[in-house]
Amino acid sequence: MQQYFVEGSLSVDRLYTVTDKRIIHHIAKVMRMQPDDQIELVDATQQPFLAVIQKIDISGTEIQVRPINGLNRQTELPAKPILLCGLPKREKSEWIVQKGTELGADKIYFFASERAVSRWDEKKAIKKLQRLQTIALSAAEQSHRNTIPEIKFLQNLKDLKFEVQATKLIAYEESAKSSETKALVLALQAHQPKTPTYCVFGPEGGISSNEVAYLVSQGFTPIGLGPRILRTETAPLYFLSALSFYFELKG
């Protein structure tokens, strides 16, 4: 079923008028929905509802929907993963945002790192972030999330303050090469409920030893993600999948 994020807060049986042009276009033109068709709506309080379309205005400017009931679903990954990605090349940031959103990232931050080939100045960053936030919205709707991950760009990783109790990890190629296999599992076992899980991923050139030293001084632990060398855009997806497997699937 199609899902949309809407402004404001919804309640059961109270009619809601959709005015967001993006949603109106999608319902009326892309999906060609009709009155009585059902959709899922997530309101600004992150509450999902099953809703039915009541009326589609002929002029295509207004759609009225009626929430039927609140949905009791948990589609947000526990341990609130925050991806910290060295700025990758070309369209890889878009891929990380789309797939990272599907796989449950709570936030996705890109940062200017020493060995990154890509550079974003302030103007470029604003434009890029708009596009990335749109991708996150669309992927969050498609995957039936209750929230849209926040996408940010940091000119300097040192600008970021980390919660003391949080789990802090570095996906480190040298750890993979040296057959490090315990650190991720141990970190997840020690994870404090309701705190975020940060994980840093290098850009194509990898993370520098300076950057690793700084992160370790901030309480970060290097981890291996298996014995194969993963590309910069693949490692975050492994990490999120592993978190889901650990926290959401049970034997």
Add this chain to the structure above:
Amino acid sequence: MQQYFVEGSLSVDRLYTVTDKRIIHHIAKVMRMQPDDQIELVDATQQPFLAVIQKIDISGTEIQVRPINGLNRQTELPAKPILLCGLPKREKSEWIVQKGTELGADKIYFFASERAVSRWDEKKAIKKLQRLQTIALSAAEQSHRNTIPEIKFLQNLKDLKFEVQATKLIAYEESAKSSETKALVLALQAHQPKTPTYCVFGPEGGISSNEVAYLVSQGFTPIGLGPRILRTETAPLYFLSALSFYFELKG
């Protein structure tokens, strides 16, 4: 370090002449390597070696290398995952092959499924498979695998014979929606060593109830991959990452 798959079998200190034009071009022109530079070579017996370049012919047609020592590394995912993917749209098959190879797939088979939008006739399949096999080779070298996954296209899933003892799974959207969280973990716990793990993934339109019924009759079990709805090209990556986390990382 750069890795290449070579024909024939290597042994320590026995000079080997590279004649594969792709590798010669990459060493001499792309990487601009010189004598004494080191590379990794995996021979046809899947044995990896550390090797040193001895001579690069001026005409650029021949490179001589000397294997220094055999590498004792295990970069092949246990439980030999075989992805069975309903043929996806456009370039998604390429993504699945590249990322699936990095994440350790043993084989990747696409099949013509009821709800698939894409169709490959025999001629198109041959051309596509050549390209996909090249992508698998390149991703296997990049991720330091010991083998290159075999890529195939099946006009009918029923043409495939499954090993009786193998683990046989279906990544099923309806399982995700109904909060199925146990089947994957139970299947991995019951996995028989040295047998493959098949997992079927639907195309964009999902897998049909006919297809599910046939697969169940062949001993396949539907599994959920967490509560979020994953796109057709994302689910295989979750599956492979979960297998790596389960079999390769230890607390």
